[in-house]
Amino acid sequence: MEQSDLFHALAPVAVHVAGIDEAGRGPLAGPVYAAAVILDPARLIKGLDDSKKLSALRRExxxxxxxxxxxxxxxASASVEEIDSLNILQATMLAMRRACDGLSLKPDKAVIDGNCLPRGLSCFAETIVNGDATVASISAASILAKTARDADCLVLHQTYPNYAFDQHKGYGTALHLALLESHGPCPAHRRSFAPVRRLLIS
Incomplete structure (x- = not known):
């Protein structure tokens, strides 16, 4: 038997497939979020797509x-402290695993956007590059992760109003970098990210 045939023979038949995606790997501040979604094939949702391609209103x-x-x-999420301790990739994998573990319905399979597979998942899993634009359940997960993270940024803005988190959502925009330079890092900033680390050691 060919290796590929053996792989497919050993892979379980998927009944409940969970799509998993993250939001917030790139920003300089705030947790990284992940979501897992098992869609109902009998209740199709029109308009699912990569969350980055949708307006904020449509995402909501x-x-x-x-x-x-x-x-x-x-x-689920991984905290700023976990990001700084583990690194952003491993913190993202942790958030994805937490999201999968948090499902009330145990998935038979997980499909994950990108090319990195979180360790320790409780089901068979595979990665799909650009899955957030091509696989409905991953698109749904990307939307939930993104809207959850955006809501968290509004809370950060209320807590630290000098940084305009409501506008840039923690990303390294010119506005954010200027405010970071003026006020220095706040507790929500990721110390391991270069623009923040530079200010801490200067």
Whole structure:
């Protein structure tokens, strides 16, 4: 038997497939979020796509539908402290695993956006590059992760109003970098990221 045939023979038949994606790997501040979604094939959601391609309003509308129609969904995060301790990739994998573990319905398989597979998942899993634009359950996960993280940034803005987190959502925009230079890092900033680390050692 060919190796590829053996692989497919050993892979379980997928009944409940969870799509998993993250939001917030690139920003200079705030947690990284991940979501896992098992869609209901009998309740299709129109307009699912990579969250970055959707307007903020459309993401919020779809997030309501996903939470209402999905068989199961879960949102998790890894903290700024975990990002600085583990590095952003490993913290992202941790958030993804937490999201998968948080599903009320145990998945038979997980499909994950990108090319990195989190360790320790409780089911068979595979990665799909550009899955957030091509696989409905991953698109749904990307939307839930993104809207959850955006909501967290609004809370950060209330806590640290000098940094305009409501506008740049923690990304390294010119505005954010200027405010970071003026006020220095706040507790929400990721110390391991170069623009923040530079200010701490200068």
């Amino acid at each position: 509308e779809l997030a309501i539908e996903i939470r209402g129609y999905a068989l199961s969904w879960s949102i």
